[in-house]
Amino acid sequence: MGTFKIEGGHQLSGEITPQGAKNEALQILCAVLLTPEEVTITNIPDIIDINKLIALLKDLGVKIEKKGKGSYTFKADNVNLDYLQSDDFKRDGRGLRGSIMLVGPLLARFGKGYIPKPGGDKIGRRRLDTHFEGFIKLGAKFRYNKEEYFYGVEAETLKGTYMLLDEASVTGTANIVMAAVLAEGETTIYNAACEPYLQQLCKMLNRMGAKISGVGSNLLKIEGVKELGGTEHRMLPDMIEIGSWIGLAAMTKSELTIKDVSWDDLGQIPSVFRKLGIQLERKGDDIYIPEHKDGYEIQNYIDGSILTVADAPWPGMTPDLLSIILVMVTQARGEVVIHQKMFESRLFFVDKLLDMGAKIILCDPHRATVIGHDFKSTLKATTMTSPDIRAGVSLLIAALSAKGTSTIHNIEQIDRGYENIDERLRAIGAKIERV
Template identity: 70%
Template sequence: MASFEVIGGNKLKGDIHPQGAKNEALQILCAVLLTAEPVTVSNIPDIRDVNKLIELLADLGVKVTRNAPDTYTFQADDINLEYLKTDSYVAQGRAIRGSVMIMGPLLARFGTCMLPKPGGDKIGRRRMDTHFIGLQKLGATFTYDSQDSFFHIEAPNKLKGTYMLLDEASVTGTANIVMGAVLAEGITTIYNAACEPYLQQLCKMLCRMGAKITGVGSNLLTIEGVEKLGGTEHRMLPDMIEIGSFMGLAAMTGSEITIKNAQIPELGIIPDTFRSLGVKMEFQGDDIYLPAQDHYEIDTYIDGSILTIADQIWPGFTPDLISVALVTATQAKGTVLIHQKMFESRLFFVDKLIDMGAQIILCDPHRATVIGQNRQIPLRGISMTSPDIRAGVALLIAALSAEGRSIIDNVEQIDRGYQYIDKRLNAIGADIRRL
């Protein structure tokens, strides 16, 4: 288990380039299974979850060529379905959440898939019903081996287009269903579909491969199935979660940072949400300039009542930045209610912030009230453990702003979602040492 030793209190200064989007990568990489032709993908982040998925694809028979540090060509022209029955595949599938998205492509193209219960963050229940129900409506059949936590999925007569209303606007669920529907017979209509930029990117890539999808960017997708898909080239967006993390980092540490090539039109309300916490920023072309701030103040509502920041489905505020918004508020002036609706364990990391001196009331598993200290009482360094990717980076931001030395254990969790984060932050003035 690796750890970070962090000496807090340094002000950072300089440019930082966001990595490619992790959540987009997991969808795009699974989509290469839909064609026997080469697919070249660039701006792929070099992070644990993505690298593990690439290894899984290679072991499944996908030819993987690394053309540059962030660019790969994939060709799935000789898939070995027998690999799905091996212990190695079970271990790989259980290690990452993204493995669930091989279901749609394999069912659409080969009519079969086996899936161990996928891994991922320990942030509460993460049901997969949307994936399974959607694929069932397309004609797949499921059996579940509860003893081995293993799903057997079959569609021997090819998937068939249909109408469906999703029970939740799941991003990965929508992606799985879309990838199944593009090769299904007939027309599929998906209502209450997710419409995040990552899902839009997947649909645009599939259309370049020959798919027929309309309604991209809305919650109503119509897909006319085609016989086969071809190859393409695709470049991934910068990671909006990392961009939001840098906004919080700049405010907490009083740093002057420029986020380069941020694809601002794809960020939704992320900038305005951090502005509501008092974070100043300027858009300079496609860069985001964050000036050094000695103090920042949380907005109130027009009638003076306490601000609430809650996660919502897109285009609302993404759940993956709730942890960062919470930690950013701890040194602001004012009070905010943080409402994390989706996962019941995502706020449990706040006990570490309280140990550091933050004023937080955990109301219940979903809500926390943060009383900002306006830098009057700085956080203090402590030893702590990263419970998941997003809480891990929130604790790293807290440690960088704190007085003294902090130790963060289990930083493999942070590595799952943030590429070389210690080296990149050290390059602009942080003091982080990997132990």
């Protein structure tokens, strides 16, 4: 188990460039299975979860060639479907949440898709019903082996249909879209997720020859085609990493420039940070954050009541940033309620922040009230363990602002989502060592 040692209390400065988007990459990489032709993808993040998925594709028989940093070609012209029933697949597929999105493309192109119950973050229940209900509506037969926790769908032919999703699941929508592009007839998906990463997937599929309309809305229409061709695609920057660096700059009172952020795809993120008192300037496609010498003050609502920051489907606030925001407001001026609606275990890392001296009331598994210190007292260094990707980075940000030397264990969780994070932070002045 890896460990970070962090000497906190130092100001940072300089520029940092966000990696390619992890959550987009999980969808885009699975989509290469929809065509026997070559697909080139660039700005792929070099992180554990994505490298696991690339390894899974390789084991499936996809020809993969690395062209440079973050640049790969994929050619799925000789897919080994027998691998899907192997013990190796049942073991390797279980270790990656994103492996569920292999099912849609495999079902569409080969008439069958299987997956072991996926793992990933321990942040609460993450249902797969939306995925499989969508496949069933397209005409697939579903089976589940309870002893092996192994899911399967099979269909001789998928047929387009109308469906109203029970939740605007991003991965569920992506999976159903990838299945529907090769189905016979027209598929209509209402209450579809419309995140920028899903828009990216739809645009890529359209370049491959798919006929998807309504991209960017919650009503998608897909006219099935017989086959798809090759294409080139570049990942967006990772909006969760961008939000992480905003929180880091605020907590350490640092002057930072976050490069090439694709402002138009950030949605509510800049406005939410501004409500929390953070000054953000748009400079071209960069975010400039000045040194917050006098701290930052949380806005109240117009009637004077306490601000609530809650997650919601796009274009609402992404749930992945609430952990970072919770840490950041421990040093704000004022109070705020953090309402994590989607995952009931994601706020349980606050006990580590309480050990560091933060003022947080955990109201229930979904809500926490934070009373900011306004930098009148600093967080104190401690030893902690990273429970999931976002909580791990939140604790890292807390440690970089704290007085003394902190230790974070289980940093593999952080490496699952952040590329070479220690090297990149050292480049802007952080005192962080990988042990």
